Amino acid sequence: MKFFIDTADIAEIRDLAQSGMVDGVTTNPTLIAKSGRNIMEVIAEICDIVDGPVSAETPATDYETMLKEGLKLAAIAKNVAVKVPLTPDGLKTCVALRKEGIMVNVTLCFSAAQALLAAKAGASFISPFVGRLDDININGLDLIDDICTIYSQYDYIETEVLVASVRQPEHVTAAARMGADVATLPPKILRQLYNHPLTEKGLEMFLADWKSTGQSIL
Numbered sequence: 001m002k003f004f005i006d007t008a009d010i011a012e013i014r015d016l017a018q019s020g021m022v023d024g025v026t027t028n029p030t031l032i033a034k035s036g037r038n039i040m041e042v043i044a045e046i047c048d049i050v051d052g053p054v055s056a057e058t059p060a061t062d063y064e065t066m067l068k069e070g071l072k073l074a075a076i077a078k079n080v081a082v083k084v085p086l087t088p089d090g091l092k093t094c095v096a097l098r099k100e101g102i103m104v105n106v107t108l109c110f111s112a113a114q115a116l117l118a119a120k121a122g123a124s125f126i127s128p129f130v131g132r133l134d135d136i137n138i139n140g141l142d143l144i145d146d147i148c149t150i151y152s153q154y155d156y157i158e159t160e161v162l163v164a165s166v167r168q169p170e171h172v173t174a175a176a177r178m179g180a181d182v183a184t185l186p187p188k189i190l191r192q193l194y195n196h197p198l199t200e201k202g203l204e205m206f207l208a209d210w211k212s213t214g215q216s217i218l
């Protein structure tokens, strides 16, 4: 499973990129607003740090403007994936951008039917929002399972399932079990994946025993 990080915070991206765990980055208008930075500048900077896909969302809602914005965002760097919402105009923009060879991430997906439309539009990624479904008492992981099952029926579907709105490590492991291609994780969740109390306890014991030997390797 590939891990993207869901942030526009450059310091976080630089730090986590060094871990070797980061395959890409996703942003959205909320994350850009939170960064307090100009979208063109911040996306360019992220693309310099990370080689994999960097999602940048078009803030318009009509096809003509979305297409212009998408082309401008894609011109920033080769690894920009233009993010469009799952609306009729968004999917029309997806089709047009894919014809230009530009990666497209279709976002705000909340049903398997929507995911089918995105695949038909040739989306590079479909972003189903697990946490936001959980928030309204609908099991978000069931949607991931549905989409993975449906996509796997058709050899010609190349759209990757990108699990978004991840709120806990269990979302990641369950989605991996279902065969999801990518999970985009807030930095805090990526860091949580490393943790296990038995790892910490075991390391403490090993270090104490090692110290008692008085040895040194270097």
Ligand code: E4P
Pocket (backbone or CB within 6 Å): 006, 026, 027, 028, 107, 127, 129, 131, 132, 164, 165, 166, 184
């Ligand atoms: C990523 O592409 C999505 O925009 C993001 O995961 C949404 O997460 P949220 O529901 O926590 O805002």
